[in-house]
Amino acid sequence: MPLRMLHLAKCRPGQIVGRAIVEDDGTVAVAQHACLTRDSLVALEAAGHTNIIVDADDAFEATQERIDESWLTAGLEALASRGIPPMDRVPSLRRQAATDLNIAYRSPTVTALFGDRENVRGLITRTIVSEFKPKVLAALVELKIADASLYVHAMITSVAAALIARAIGVPHHRTGQLIAGTLLQDIGLIYLPRDLESAERHRLHPLLGYRLLRETEYVEALSAHVALEHHECTDGTGEPRGVFGQNALSVSRWALRPLPTLIGEISAVANMYALKSGKSRDGGLSPDQAIAALRDAAGIQLNKAVVGAFLQATPIYPSGARVVIRGGDRDGFRGRVSTINPARLDRPIVTLERDKRNAEIRPLNVDMLREKASSIEMRAW
Ligand SMILES: [Fe+2]
Secondary structure: OEEEEHHHHHHOOEEEEEEOEEEOOOOOOEEOOOOOOOOHHHHHHHOOEEEEEEEHHHHHHHOOOOOHHHHHHHHHHHHHHOOOOOOOOHHHHHHHHHHHHHHHHHHHHHHHHHHHOOOHHHHHHHHHHHHEEEEEEEHHHHHHHHHHHHHHHHHHHHHHHHHHHHHOOOHHHHHHHHHHHHHHEEEEEEHHHOOHHHHHHHHHHHHHHHHHHHHHHOOHHHHHHHHOOOOOOEEOOOOOOOOOOOOOOOOOOOOOOOOOOOOHHHHHHHHHHHHHHHHHHHHOOOHHHHHHHHHEEEOOOHHHHHHHHHHHHHOOOOOOOOOEEEOOOOOOOOOEEEEEOOOOOOOEEEEEEEEOOOOOEEEEEEEEEEEEEEEEEEOOO
């Protein structure tokens, strides 16, 4: 159980005590795992206690954020009406979700991440598929029916999150919580009123998603935190709580202020990558531009240590990949990645083989680190 120390004034009835509160004479005032009540809080204050260690999963209840309870009720009713799939339907739903995951894999967004590393792809596919538990499948079906593009986004985010978790060495069970959380992190969006202002939808969907996942127990508590935290920023400007990160892979468990969870911070990085690179289908950011956006956001919006681990683990343009130069003097020239630059994975050495009219040229090595006006796009030619 993750623990957090909270000032007594910030504790609320319903929170779970993480460590027994012991009086000076050795008697136990409140036992570990006890649920705080209004009366026990008054008694603790009267006895002079100032800080209480509580279950961090419930510390959220101490914040001021509120949502319209009717949205939560509507969401809970919709999910309940869909129901949990009967066991005999689970294999076919799991197969369908796995097929959708493979479609997401074949997108340029994910191909750019994985290259031809089949072993990594296989490992992450198995990890994600193992999180397609009946309750998660039920919610995924709901998400797919309500918003197909959101569903694809969830798949891509999960892949990126799994890759980051693997790079960091996140334990297996935590990786599972992360993946289940990233698959469902946007579920709040489908139950918010359509006429709500878009900034409000953005601000409130993590909160509604968190509440839905907590109350339905579709996923574990920490997975619900992924929904809550996937739009938080390291510098405290994120939503909905505005918690500050510490730009590290491990943080003090005894901090006096709320901190994002590591898997929440991983989901924020994966979410931004999926959002930025997802736009490449519409002529938006190419994978290297999306990575550059992550680098720019590291330490400000995103946990710097998590972004660093992601960049190290991601070849972006694997050796041998066919690419097209964009911008600069050689705009439109085609070539293959010949050498990966370990310090700048998005800036490899490219051996150009064809000009912009697709005519063969004498092979020419170009160091993309020096070609500041150009970028590369991974594309068949
Ligand atoms: Fe979101």
